[in-house]
Amino acid sequence: MRDALLARRSSSSVGDEAPDSTELAELVRAASRVADHSSLRPWRVIEVRGRARDRLGAALAEAAGDDSPSRKPLRSPLLLAVVVCLRPSKKVPEWEQEATAAGVAHALSLLLDEAGWSVLWRTGPHTRSTPVARVHDLGENERLLGWLYVGRPGASHATRSPKRPVDAAEVLSSLPEDEP
Template sequence: MSALEAVRARQSTSKVTDEAPSRDELLKLVAAAGRVADHSSLRPWRLIELRGSDRELLGAAIAKAEGDKSPSTKPLRAPLLIAVVASYRKSEKVPRWEQEAVASGVAHMLSLLLDEAGFGVLWRTGHYTRSKAVAKAHGLGKDEELLGWLYVGGKPSGRRPGRRKPVDARGLVTRMPKPKPQPTPEPKAKKKAKKQKKQ
């Protein structure tokens, strides 16, 4: 399958089975996903894999962030969760927004690779990604931010094609605006003649 075909076939999978890639399989895909464009090769990102009881710890942290008494069951919807972390580096050349774009690029690339490898993937976010309780549960440093989780599992059999409308690229790809024509300045002799005529 070509890269174009893989991208066209990709779709988010909200319900997955208990099948998940092994750590070795995951590391192989992450090594490929890490090849995204990265100004100064800072690698301003890291990933945290959550399996088994890790997901219950996350559920408790989400509940704390939202003020709920019962742990959230959302993290139990997939056998593997991959936390996407923007891990900012000090740089005079590369601003924070660009480093976050790199981390997002890795997540998107990894979701595509997982999908192409036969796994269902859904990128979940939420306001609690910025909560102290959730950050603490993930062991984030002071220069790190959580961008969400890739929920990964097996693709259910008999899955129907997605309902997303095709992208009309014609309305999204434009050209640089042409500069407005500037009036041609009059020659100095002509300006002088006009001034003398008025006098």
């Protein structure tokens, strides 16, 4: 896991091949093991392939007030829409349910990368727009977190440099054991 995290890089360029639904189901099953308070499973994943990407492009254009469909969904043969499904709970607030869904998206991106696929998590200003929600058939309790763009690694994949590591001293601190 440590090596997978250290090696992970977003890939903005992917090839035309993508994992099939059977391989994807296995990876989603593994990603489902993220921390999930009260086991609410407040998430789902929607496969967006083929002409469904055109429908998404039209929804993005509608949300932006454009006449021409967005070509962004066509940049990858497979988009995985990650959706938070907010569940009624007295113990688990909405932000925690969104965190679980985001954890699934990140775990899934690591698993896809480990399986040899290129992955890029995309969002944007219209991620939670009405036309985009409608094309994904989202319910009242559901919010789109974004899409994982998935495909075979492009030519630049082999030459990509590792992501610059964080200086832990900049982000890691300790709460004093005694009050100041």
